[in-house]
Amino acid sequence: MNPGTVSIQNLSKSYGELTVLAQLNMLLTVGKPWVLMGPSGCGKTTLLRILLGLEVPDTGTVKWDLQMSARSPVSRQRPNLPAVFQEDRLCEAFSPMENILMVTGNLFSRDQISQELCRLLPAESIQRPVHTLSGGMKRRVAILRALLAPGDGVLMDEPFTGLDEDTKLQVISYIKEKTADKLLLITTHQEEDVELLGGTLILLPFVEEPAKML
Amino acid sequence: MKQARQLIIIGFWLAVWQIASLLIDNSIVMVGPVDVIRSFSALLPEREFWRAVANSIGKISLGFLLAFLTGVLLGVLAYAWNILREILEPVVLLMKSVPVASFIILALIWIGSKNLAVFASYVVVFPMIYVSTIAGLQSTDKKLLEMAQVFSIPLGKRIRYIYLPALLPYLSSSCATALGMAWKSGIAAEVIGVPAHTIGEHLYLSKVYLSTADLFAWTIVIILVSALFEKVFLLVLRLGSGNCRH
Numbered sequence: 001m002n003p004g005t006v007s008i009q010n011l012s013k014s015y016g017e018l019t020v021l022a023q024l025n026m027l028l029t030v031g032k033p034w035v036l037m038g039p040s041g042c043g044k045t046t047l048l049r050i051l052l053g054l055e056v057p058d059t060g061t062v063k064w065d066l067q068m069s070a071r072s073p074v075s076r077q078r079p080n081l082p083a084v085f086q087e088d089r090l091c092e093a094f095s096p097m098e099n100i101l102m103v104t105g106n107l108f109s110r111d112q113i114s115q116e117l118c119r120l121l122p123a124e125s126i127q128r129p130v131h132t133l134s135g136g137m138k139r140r141v142a143i144l145r146a147l148l149a150p151g152d153g154v155l156m157d158e159p160f161t162g163l164d165e166d167t168k169l170q171v172i173s174y175i176k177e178k179t180a181d182k183l184l185l186i187t188t189h190q191e192e193d194v195e196l197l198g199g200t201l202i203l204l205p206f207v208e209e210p211a212k213m214l
Numbered sequence: 215m216k217q218a219r220q221l222i223i224i225g226f227w228l229a230v231w232q233i234a235s236l237l238i239d240n241s242i243v244m245v246g247p248v249d250v251i252r253s254f255s256a257l258l259p260e261r262e263f264w265r266a267v268a269n270s271i272g273k274i275s276l277g278f279l280l281a282f283l284t285g286v287l288l289g290v291l292a293y294a295w296n297i298l299r300e301i302l303e304p305v306v307l308l309m310k311s312v313p314v315a316s317f318i319i320l321a322l323i324w325i326g327s328k329n330l331a332v333f334a335s336y337v338v339v340f341p342m343i344y345v346s347t348i349a350g351l352q353s354t355d356k357k358l359l360e361m362a363q364v365f366s367i368p369l370g371k372r373i374r375y376i377y378l379p380a381l382l383p384y385l386s387s388s389c390a391t392a393l394g395m396a397w398k399s400g401i402a403a404e405v406i407g408v409p410a411h412t413i414g415e416h417l418y419l420s421k422v423y424l425s426t427a428d429l430f431a432w433t434i435v436i437i438l439v440s441a442l443f444e445k446v447f448l449l450v451l452r453l454g455s456g457n458c459r460h
Binding site for chain 1: 357360364365
């Protein structure tokens with residue numbers, strides 16, 4: 001059975017004089033994590049934003065052939081893709097529990113969410129407002145939010161910033177558990193993450209050269 | 215220790231005031247704290263006093279509440295629909311720039327003196343609340359709104375978790391200012407229009423009878439009522455916004 005693919009064809013995006021993506025072609029299949037790396041400014045975040053529907057490419061298309069979850073309405077052209085942004089983008093006045101409830105609706109009970117949150121966070125932290133948490137803890141809330149929200153895949157933009165080594169390993173193992181049958185695309189600056197995630201590296205260079213898959 | 219020092223300073227200024235009034239020795243020009251307290255205590259047991267206070271509070275509160283509700287409602291709609299914002303812009307600008315006194319005299323011709331205070335406080339408060347509602351909503355973090363789009367968060371939740379927390383600090387700070395303004399313009403309307411059984415009427419009468427002691431006493435009444443009103447309203451606002459969070 002086809003596990004699902006995302007086909008990116010001839011994608012280009014420029015901002016004024018600056019060309020960020022040029023004729024990008026990629027085929028991502030669901031099964032293993034895809035890890036996107038490249039120098040700063042090479043277009044990783046732009047690509048993610050186009051995939052999330054936050055930006056419109058100048059040319060090219062993205063064809064989705066994913067197993068849409070039962071919750072996605074059939075008429076939708078784009079799948080449900082929860083994301084972790086470069087910034088945490090949490091509602092700081094509210095607790096981690098409330099931030100998760102915001103996106104999961106009736107999918108899980110409070111106890112279930114509590115259980116999941118405690119996998120990566122200390123139990124006493126999940127009910128106090130997010131602005132009282134440390135940077136690393138906030139990051140984990142953002143990651144948990146993307147993994148618990150209903151979705152056909154998960155995109156993460158430099159999710160491990162601000163996490164120490166041990167926490168990172170814990171988080172990676174949790175991510176792998178939760179995305180076993182979903183599309184997973186992660187950008188990072190650290191090459192060791194490719195192996196830790198058990199994923200495939202995509203190197204996105206500056207515009208002059210074509211992208212290399214290794 | 216700090217409170218003791220403040221009391222001493224207040225006592226010092228009261229003493230200066232009393233001495234000044236004794237030196238001036240003209241009860242029309244200047245009246246000391248002792249005479250003012252005497253006037254004030256004479257007012258308290260009068261039924262007319264409480265009727266006037268209740269009346270003025272009622273009218274000015276009504277004007278404030280109407281302005282608050284319509285200000286927030288129209289502010290939200292104007293934020294959502296640019297065309298409405300453009301249509302209302304000249305009206306709001308007019309309300310902000312025309313001096314209150316002109317509005318009051320005009321309103322006196324239109325609606326008579328009875329509800330003048332309602333109109334005056336409305337006209338002063340509405341533009342403040344309307345403008346700060348729009349500003350508060352515009353201050354909403356765009357990155358959070360993008361996040362809400364990506365996670366398909368329904369509108370009700372967006373309002374509760376993203377828009378409302380952005381709006382409330384703007385709204386509560388403009389409310390604090392607007393309350394004070396509502397009071398001042400409401401009382402000014404009453405002094406100009408002299409509606410029966412209001413604080414403004416008594417303020418005006420104390421001028422007519424050249425009773426400076428009464429003037430001071432009524433002024434103190436206004437200050438006290440205004441401070442009380444402000445505290446009550448802000449408490450309500452804080453309780454209301456506290457409830458929204460959980």
